Amino acid sequence: MKPIILDGTVVSNEMKANLKSRVKLLKQRDVVPCLATILVGDNPASETYVRMKGKACEEIGIKSVRVHLPIELTTNELINSIERLNADPSIHGILLQHPVPEHINERQAFEAINTEKDVDGVTSSGYGQTAFGIGHFPSCTPSAIIKILNYYNIPIKGKHAVVVGRSPILGKPVSALLLNEDATVTTCHSKTENLAEILKMGDIVIGAVGRPEFIQGDWLKKGVIVLDAGYNKGNIGDVDYKSCYGIASAITPVPGGVGPVTIATLLEHTVLSAENL
């Protein structure tokens, strides 16, 4: 039997339609939601991402401010830029495009973003709030994964979710969100022994490892739900789609799966931040 293809475009289009009308209502109150994106240096992939996010903002009426900083920037200079945006009441969300150049302390820069404007969900304080169920802006890709599961009425409660990856903006927050949805959650990573044995137990498997086509179909249980949060070079996911296709009962494609919902979630957070003012 063919799996259900979890189509992120459908989910994101519905979200965007809803956001468009919320932005209209805000504008009636003279509030224009505004996302500031910070790009350090000239990494072409990062430039593309920032441009894409800017275009998505435009599409639904969110103003976007691009802050493009030179590659020679120090960590302190970057933090100063972030603090100016923190203090600016016309900015509702701040996104620091990563990766930043290697000489910059990325974590320190992320931590400088006000939790209230951390619409991308990168700060440790935002993560803590997410994990404790009191936050507004979970990291966008993890949030997108939950949205897709909910959209397709896939039960999470009591299910065993296995997350492959433990990065601060992907593996850790998606584990936290799934736990808050009452899944039993196993977080795996590069040091995990017998990964295939553990994956075999997963009712829901999340690829969040950053290794192209890493997760193999024969590691999975028949009927598993597979969500691929990978974004490797050349638009390749973390899941070997071909070998998983015949095993899964539902699967996200790459592209067109988690990606578009991630961007829509970033927009949603920016609108939410403007609404909360």
Next chain:
Amino acid sequence: MKPIILDGTVVSNEMKANLKSRVKLLKQRDVVPCLATILVGDNPASETYVRMKGKACEEIGIKSVRVHLPIELTTNELINSIERLNADPSIHGILLQHPVPEHINERQAFEAINTEKDVDGVTSSGYGQTAFGIGHFPSCTPSAIIKILNYYNIPIKGKHAVVVGRSPILGKPVSALLLNEDATVTTCHSKTENLAEILKMGDIVIGAVGRPEFIQGDWLKKGVIVLDAGYNKGNIGDVDYKSCYGIASAITPVPGGVGPVTIATLLEHTVLSAENL
């Protein structure tokens, strides 16, 4: 074969000896580490806990300030008290004894504690820092569990740790700390289906569920390491010690296991906070 008994008293005594000399050094610099404990109402168990912690402070030369507030207190009044302690430079750590009376919003009160003085590790910001490996004060019981494992040279890296419980100060932070120690971590809870099957995979099992003698020996793998973080009425743990004794290769007793190390960790955090000034 009998299991190794993981003796928390040995670990905590060693910690206290070390802390005593650090407190002496601080006093030479005219710094007296000081822990403020807040008790709301007259719950006799809570009074005992607060007294115990005060005595432990005394033992190693930490000053303790007890703030005893009436049961009729509102959440806002409690937060005002906390903010006075936040602003007081002579206070290095703040501990709000829980549970607080039901009419108080406990989470809101916890969140009012400055992360820098959150030596008990109850704030979401402190939790986020712990999970991202950039924090100073992980929640004390989870931190005690790691200390015991390290003291007894029990390898964590690559092992499968199964945590039963997901509370903000116990299950979640111990899962985070074990993950940072390179364990593969599964977090289980009341909605977990087939708990016994999942526990059977655990190389390390943590009882953090708050149900007396809940975890049974026949749910566990032969040779498992068992740590009991439970503190139920009458000094009873979450682990059924009798049935687990013959299965485990190492086990913490209750009392005398995780408990004393938890208190020593609270003292350690208070000293660390004073040293950081």
